[in-house]
Amino acid sequence: MSEYVEHSPSGTSVGRVEKQFFTFAADEPLLVESGRSLGPVTLAYETYGRLNASATNAVLVLHALTGDSHAAGYYETSDSKPGWWDLMIGPGKPLDTDRYFIICSNVVGGCMGTTGPASVDPATGRPYGLSFPVITVGDMVQAQKCLIDHLGVGRLLSVVGGSMGGMQVLEWSVRYPDMVRSAVPLATTTKHSALAIAFNEVARQAIMADPAWNGGDYYDGEQPAHGLAVARMIGHITYLSDEAMRQKFDRRLQDRCEISFAFEEADFQVESYLRYQGQKFVDRFDANSFLYVTKAADYFNLESSHGCGSAVAAFAKAQCRFLVASFSSDWLYPTYQSRAMVQAMKKNGLDVSFVELEAKWGHDAFLLPNARLSGMIARFLDRAAADAAKEDARAL
Amino acid sequence: MSEYVEHSPSGTSVGRVEKQFFTFAADEPLLVESGRSLGPVTLAYETYGRLNASATNAVLVLHALTGDSHAAGYYETSDSKPGWWDLMIGPGKPLDTDRYFIICSNVVGGCMGTTGPASVDPATGRPYGLSFPVITVGDMVQAQKCLIDHLGVGRLLSVVGGSMGGMQVLEWSVRYPDMVRSAVPLATTTKHSALAIAFNEVARQAIMADPAWNGGDYYDGEQPAHGLAVARMIGHITYLSDEAMRQKFDRRLQDRCEISFAFEEADFQVESYLRYQGQKFVDRFDANSFLYVTKAADYFNLESSHGCGSAVAAFAKAQCRFLVASFSSDWLYPTYQSRAMVQAMKKNGLDVSFVELEAKWGHDAFLLPNARLSGMIARFLDRAAADAAKEDARAL
Known part of the structure; x- marks a missing residue:
């Protein structure tokens, strides 16, 4: 099949979708990597398309730091x-x-x-706050496996x-x-x-410096909005690149002809953009969750957790095509x-295709239209599906 | 003269030095670029070495964002x-x-x-706070000129x-x-x-998000230490580089064998380093000053202020050797x-020597030992001094 060689980036929408919930670990709590246990656990997830009779067409999509299960369509x-x-x-x-059959679940x-x-x-009948166990990428994947089992998908x-979603991909593979x-x-x-940890640490410190954070116990009052907004602004700098920022903003002023010689209002478009991103984020994301997901990303080390410090040893456990x-x-996770x-x-000896895509938009590029990436993913899945079909045929 | 070709980075210390003060603009205030006026103005400065009889051996050293007049020796x-x-x-x-005769003054x-x-x-008899006029690099240089005049140096x-000190150098030249x-x-x-502005803007937002900042009016109480510490942490990330951080910290843990699965204490050395830098800064720097100096750096645009948007037009005003x-x-001010x-x-047609120095330590490299840079600066000053001597001889 070569229908994707001339892949059009358009396609159509999956249309209306609904967030679903799967609750497990009620009787037997989930043991997480810190040694603590958590239960019951509810995963919010969405599915698009249909699982085939042999359950061989399921694709698990894993979201980045502050993403969610809503990967496609509209509510x-x-x-x-x-x-x-x-x-x-x-x-x-x-x-x-x-x-x-596409599955995406919130971490x-x-x-x-x-x-x-x-x-x-x-x-306790109260929000966990900081009493929630610190979670790792491995814990996220362990929970996802429960969902995949529940959906009747064996393989x-x-x-x-991409990004922290990519870490989950790697974790799944080993x-x-x-x-x-x-x-x-x-x-x-x-x-x-160390650079990626540094950015996350400063973002966490911004949240924890906000008096409203109150040691993570703020659910009865206002959330630490100022600190969370600053944390998000830091994140947004790392998602772009020097060139992307130059092209997108350069030194253009925001709604003014002259600099303000003042501090309250944004002079430059890039300042206005960051402030807006910070404010928008506060409305949709929980400050403590931001601490937890950034910590999970910082702790992620496939080499130490699966290979005693060696990437080669870690991937010795993998069997799939990559x-x-x-x-x-992307200077957050550079090509090297x-x-x-x-x-x-x-x-x-794994079957690996690798490409460094020319993209000026920095780390966020994986979320943006890219015909080459789209075509590569389409063909890659097509090959995987062909393999699956062959195995199915042999199994019959 | 070629005494510096084999330049040794050692040399000796200038020994004990003293901070001096020069107050001016008492009767006639300094008109700053925002259109406001400021006076009296006191500059803290230090000098090392002796001004020669013809006053041709003066070198003005200009400090970076949070530097000061104390460039050498000890108090x-x-x-x-x-x-x-x-x-x-x-x-x-x-x-x-x-x-x-070396001169360095605080901006x-x-x-x-x-x-x-x-x-x-x-x-008012009270600290200026935000009523202090917003200052530009041009204003800093204008004030330095008053000091240079006062010291009897015509040229x-x-x-x-380096860094914001380099901006002042460029401003002086035109x-x-x-x-x-x-x-x-x-x-x-x-x-x-835009990237450099973005980092400064997030740092400013971190300060202004701290309730203790109180619109800049905090001198009667505690200063916004939490916000200022976060701002400094952001700065420190930009002063290093991915490679520098990898070599300096990598994923090494701080005083522990295992990750903590908690938020209060630093797990990684890079976190501990940033926290320490943030705390240390709070003891020596004023939060409002941080807002002012970062704003001056963000506003800096030699091309627009001296060349109607053209760097070529701006440097048409310069006459010196560079x-x-x-x-x-350095990814804050990259080589391009x-x-x-x-x-x-x-x-x-200006006489320009340019070098991109291989350095893994990021933006901060200009503050670190670099034999090649030291040798180049020594030889460059030597040539300038030789020129000056020739002109002196002609003038006699």
Whole structure:
């Protein structure tokens, strides 16, 4: 099949979708990596397309730091925006819902329907706050596996995600190798660098410096909005790039002809953009969840958790085919980090395709239209589906 | 003379030095670029070496964002550290105090002895706070010129500085071309990029988000220490580089063998380093001054203020010889920005030496030992001094 060689980035929408919930670990709590336990756990998730009879067409999409289960379509016809990866998921799109059954769930520790620090602790009847156990990427994946089992999928056709979603992809590939036929880690890393940790740490300090944060116990009052906004602004700088910012903003002024010689109002468009992003984020995200997901990303180290410090040893556990993509202007997870993981995969004889995509938009590029990436993902899934069909045929 | 070809980075110390003060603009206030006026103005400054009889050996050193007038030597024998550029200034060092008369003054708007927002407004008897006029790099340089006049120097042998100090160097070269024989802008830019503005804006927002900031009116109580610490942490990330952080910290843990699975204590050395830098800064720097100096850096645009938007037109006003240096891992003011300024200088037929120095330590590299940079600066000043001597001889 070569229908995707001339892949059109358009496709159509999956249309109206609904957030679903799966609750588990009520009787037997989930043991998390810190040694603590958590239960019951509810995962918010969405599915698009239909699971086929042999349950071989399921693709798990994994979201980034502050993403959610709403990857495609819309909840209400009045929604101003579709799900966060709508350009990639839908009929005729790379994650083709006419062919694949797409699953996306919100991570544990998040605040978009999945159990996290803002959830009520059944033991106390009050929100967990900081008593919520610190979560790792491994814990997120462990919870996702419960959902995949529940949905009756024995082996995923693919696991796909960028940034912290890509970390989950990597974790899936070595934690549950039998369950993963192919994997697409995008704009990601096998371990958070000191630079990436540094940005997250400053963002956390901004939240924790806000008196309203109150040691994480703020759910009866106002949330630490100032600190969370600053944290988000820091994040947004890392999602762009020097060149992206120059092209998008340069030194253009915001709604004024002259600099203000004052501090209250934004002079430059880039300042106005960051303030707006900070404010917008406060309305949709929980400050404690931000602490938890950034900590999970910082703790992520596939090499130490699965390979005693060696990436080669870690990927010795993987069995799937990989498509790895980095973006030339991504300075949060630069290409050299993807190259290192690709080398470690290859040393294990794994089937790996790797591409560094020329993109000026920095780390966020994986969320933006990119015909080359779309085509590569479409063809990659097509190959994985062909393999699955062959195996199905042999099994019959 | 070639005594510096085999330049040793050692040299000796200038020894004990004293902060001095120069007050002016008492009767006739300084008119600043915003259109407001300021007076009286006190500049804190230090000098090292002796001004020669013909006053041709004066070198003005210009400090970066949060620097001060204490560039070399020590105040007390018990001081744990010398001035911030002690490795460059002293007998036998590149800025050789046996030959040159070195002057360094704290910028207007600062908080190290020079008039700034923490100073008392004579009109009210209370600290200026935000009623202090917003200051530009041009204003800083205008005030420095008053000091240079006062010291009896008609023409500076050289103006030398890195980062925001480099901006002042560039400003000097086009604002007072008759007074500048040579100029050494290091790790700097003719205009702040959107990325650089973005980092400063987030730092300012961190300060202004701190309730203790109180609209800049906090001098009767505690200063906004939490916000200022976060602002400084952001700054410190930009002063390093991905590679520098990897070499300096990587993922090494701080005083522990295992990650903590908690938020209060630092897990990683890089977190501990940033927290320490933030705390240390709070003890020595005023939060409002941080707002003022970052704003001055953001507003800096030599091209618009001196060339109607053209760097070539701006440098048409310059007459001096330049030594421009950038650092390969500096992503705050990357080399392409230095290259652009060098091209604009060359289009005006100016005598320009340019070097991109291989350095892994990011933007801060200009403050660190670098034998190649030291040698280049020494030789460059030597040439300028030779020129000055020739002119002196002709004038006799």
